[in-house]
Amino acid sequence: MSSGLHKKIYGLIGYPVKHSLSPRMHNAALRALKINAEYKLFPLKENKIRSFLKDLENKNIFGLNVTVPHKEKVIPFLDKLSKEVRLIGAVNTIKRVGDKLLGFNTDGEGFVRHLTRDLKFNPKGKAIAVVGAGGAAKAVSVYLSKSAPKKISIYDTDKPKAKNLINHLKKNFKNNTEFFYLDTLKDLDTKNIDLLINATPLGLKRSDPLPIKPEFLHKGLLVYDLIYNPKETRLLKLAKKSGTKISNGLGMLLYQGARSFEIWTGRIAPINIMRKSIMEAI
Ligand code: NAP
Numbered sequence: 001m002s003s004g005l006h007k008k009i010y011g012l013i014g015y016p017v018k019h020s021l022s023p024r025m026h027n028a029a030l031r032a033l034k035i036n037a038e039y040k041l042f043p044l045k046e047n048k049i050r051s052f053l054k055d056l057e058n059k060n061i062f063g064l065n066v067t068v069p070h071k072e073k074v075i076p077f078l079d080k081l082s083k084e085v086r087l088i089g090a091v092n093t094i095k096r097v098g099d100k101l102l103g104f105n106t107d108g109e110g111f112v113r114h115l116t117r118d119l120k121f122n123p124k125g126k127a128i129a130v131v132g133a134g135g136a137a138k139a140v141s142v143y144l145s146k147s148a149p150k151k152i153s154i155y156d157t158d159k160p161k162a163k164n165l166i167n168h169l170k171k172n173f174k175n176n177t178e179f180f181y182l183d184t185l186k187d188l189d190t191k192n193i194d195l196l197i198n199a200t201p202l203g204l205k206r207s208d209p210l211p212i213k214p215e216f217l218h219k220g221l222l223v224y225d226l227i228y229n230p231k232e233t234r235l236l237k238l239a240k241k242s243g244t245k246i247s248n249g250l251g252m253l254l255y256q257g258a259r260s261f262e263i264w265t266g267r268i269a270p271i272n273i274m275r276k277s278i279m280e281a282i
Pocket residue numbers: 068107131132133134135136137155156157158161198199200201202204211226227228249250252253254256
């Protein structure tokens with residue numbers, strides 16, 4: 001029997017997926033650990049999710065990443081959900097064990113791993129502000145809440161979304177963290193904030209306005225933009241100029257992928273090889 005027949009398949013479902021860096025990152029890791037497997041892209045329209053997930057065994061697929069717009073939509077087709085998925089309400093990693101599908105979310109963990117390991121920022125006791133209250137903000141703020149920061153404040157132009165997220169965090173985290181809904185950006189008192197996260201899509205395009213006012217930036221702040229392409233958004237460029245510490249979202253992408261890899265393979269992810277593969281692509 002040829003090795004091709006034994007080859008395990010992993011991959012990414014979403015729509016569109018063609019610009020994803022995940023195949024580079026995961027195939028580099030699979031090669032480095034000499035695992036006979038390949039990571040592929042599976043562009044999938046919503047009406048095909050059910051039939052695709054039912055057929056994983058026939059396709060020899062053992063694990064999947066899930067990206068927009070399917071992160072919530074896959075949930076009804078899974079057999080078991082991790083605690084994080086139940087808190088975040090979205091899945092970015094599926095593991096197939098026999099005919100059972102297990103759902104995980106590694107986005108928030110990826111963010112916090114990058115923050116603590118590479119940026120040496122410990123969220124415990126810190127004041128954090130998040131601009132944006134969509135899927136990424138939810139994953140990040142849920143995971144940050146586990147580390148008992150002093151406070152988390154959230155602003156979104158979609159006010160009910162920000163209010164709902166704050167209420168969700170208040171209900172689920174009864175540690176000493178204070179959660180604040182910001183009605184306007186003027187309430188974003190960055191002088192007393194340690195970490196500012198841009199979790200909006202503002203910055204993807206060069207012509208986008210800034211998500212905050214430039215005068216909010218100061219040297220005591222770490223500005224983390226979840227966007228990684230472009231590598232430096234207008235916000236990060238401006239923050240860097242004013243001496244503020246900055247990070248783009250590449251580290252989050254890397255560590256969420258590493259965690260998915262570990263869930264699928266049970267092996268420690270070769271993080272430096274994965275990092276190199278995506279740095280070369282950006
Ligand atoms: P999303 O679900 O669309 O959420 C974005 C939120 O930002 C929406 O609620 C949106 O409100 C809000 N928003 C838009 N403009 C705003 C403004 N000026 N001020 C405040 N809020 C504003 O998107 P997502 O999936 O959470 O992704 C957010 C960003 O994170 C994207 O740029 C994505 O590329 C990035 N991301 C990075 C990683 C990584 O691994 N690094 C992972 C996931 C996501 P409306 O709905 O009203 O527009």
